[in-house]
Amino acid sequence: MTKGRIIYTENVKKSLEDFCAENSFNQLVFICDVNTEKHCLPIFGAINNLIVIPAGEVNKEIETYAFIIKNLIHLKANRSTLIINLGGGVVTDIGGFVASTFMRGIKFINIPTTLLGMVDASIGGKTGIDFQLHKNYLGTFALPEIILVDTNFLKTLAAEEFKSGLAEMIKTGIIANALLFNAIKDGIEFEQLISVAAKTKSEITERDLYDQGERQLLNFGHTIGHAYETYRLNIEQPIKHGFAISKGMMAETRLAFALGMINEDELNTIIDFIAIHTQQKELSSEDIMAISPLLSMDKKNSQHGIVFSLPTGIGKGKAKVGIMLNEIQKILLHA
Ligand SMILES: NC(=O)c1ccc[n+]([C@@H]2O[C@H](COP(=O)([O-])OP(=O)(O)OC[C@H]3O[C@@H](n4cnc5c(N)ncnc54)[C@H](O)[C@@H]3O)[C@@H](O)[C@H]2O)c1
Numbered sequence: 504m505t506k507g508r509i510i511y512t513e514n515v516k517k518s519l520e521d522f523c524a525e526n527s528f529n530q531l532v533f534i535c536d537v538n539t540e541k542h543c544l545p546i547f548g549a550i551n552n553l554i555v556i557p558a559g560e561v562n563k564e565i566e567t568y569a570f571i572i573k574n575l576i577h578l579k580a581n582r583s584t585l586i587i588n589l590g591g592g593v594v595t596d597i598g599g600f601v602a603s604t605f606m607r608g609i610k611f612i613n614i615p616t617t618l619l620g621m622v623d624a625s626i627g628g629k630t631g632i633d634f635q636l637h638k639n640y641l642g643t644f645a646l647p648e649i650i651l652v653d654t655n656f657l658k659t660l661a662a663e664e665f666k667s668g669l670a671e672m673i674k675t676g677i678i679a680n681a682l683l684f685n686a687i688k689d690g691i692e693f694e695q696l697i698s699v700a701a702k703t704k705s706e707i708t709e710r711d712l713y714d715q716g717e718r719q720l721l722n723f724g725h726t727i728g729h730a731y732e733t734y735r736l737n738i739e740q741p742i743k744h745g746f747a748i749s750k751g752m753m754a755e756t757r758l759a760f761a762l763g764m765i766n767e768d769e770l771n772t773i774i775d776f777i778a779i780h781t782q783q784k785e786l787s788s789e790d791i792m793a794i795s796p797l798l799s800m801d802k803k804n805s806q807h808g809i810v811f812s813l814p815t816g817i818g819k820g821k822a823k824v825g826i827m828l829n830e831i832q833k834i835l836l837h838a
Contacts (some may be wrong), residue, residue, distance in 0.1 A: 618668025681818025
């Protein structure tokens with residue numbers, strides 16, 4: 504069986520039982536946050552081993568990591584244990600990081616419960632936590648055994664979380680798949696959109712698991728988006744990941760236009776599309792100034808400046824575009 508395979512199901516409990524029957528784990532441990540414990544866990548019936556973490560990005564950090572490890576030790580988890588990450592991107596990122604480092608790595612599966620998780624975060628094997636508010640500074644590449652997607656979980660998801668998830672789908676459409684972009688525009692059936700977006704991410708990450716080339720395209724919106732997300736965490740006004748990425752994509756689309764990578768029609772189409780679907784505004788000049796020091800600390804930076812993945816049209820893009828900070832400011836402060 505290929506690792507990281509996505510299985511769509513309408514009966515997630517049965518699918519989990521089937522997977523466990525094909526394997527020999529001595530113990531299953533669920534990791535949830537407080538919301539997925541309440542809304543998603545009950546479908547699995549009585550659970551023996553459960554670790555519940557507080558919800559939200561501020562908790563995707565080292566103390567929560569240590570808390571989970573302590574609990575695993577308490578539960579006598581070992582290398583034959585299966586970790587089941589049941590939650591959005593925060594749970595699958597931290598749960599995957601725990602699984603890939605505990606006793607040098609134990610098996611895990613992801614059961615995404617947010618739209619963002621189903622189309623992006625649970626797929627592709629990037630795990631990690633933030634460190635002192637630096638986004639995803641500690642992490643590993645480690646694929647889950649499988650990813651079980653049951654869209655019934657979305658019934659309890661807040662409307663704002665939907666928009667946040669849509670932002671990552673739009674990102675994949677703009678930078679890698681024009682058909683996905685058009686499908687979102689045409690409003691095709693949501694379940695179908697999820698599988699197209701997930702398949703696009705999955706295929707790209709299969710070709711480039713370690714983020715050396717093509718996968719970097721999926722960082723579109725993330726250089727500026729992560730800096731803005733970090734800034735908002737710093738001032739204790741967290742913003743949803745997808746919303747930070749929306750703002751990041753709009754700013755980075757302006758960079759692409761200034762560099763002559765897209766024409767004015769494409770600039771307007773992309774920016775309007777993002778703004779309408781995610782209902783986010785572009786970053787202000789104050790925001791650009793506030794995030795500038797954080798941009799200089801981005802983990803992708805090189806001697807060619809701050810590194811971006813930018814669109815070269817709709818459905819295509821270019822990775823590893825280096826731009827100096829003063830140039831970025833010049834473009835974005837006068838946009
Ligand atoms: N590893 C990757 O490749 C990758 C890709 C994209 C994003 N991410 C990460 O994903 C994270 C964002 O993920 P997210 O948007 O899913 O956030 P999240 O995990 O914080 O979930 C959002 C909120 O929804 C709640 N929730 C989850 N499922 C629910 C349900 N079914 N019903 C009701 N409430 C529910 C959560 O408790 C939380 O409050 C960020 O940390 C980001 O860095 C990782």
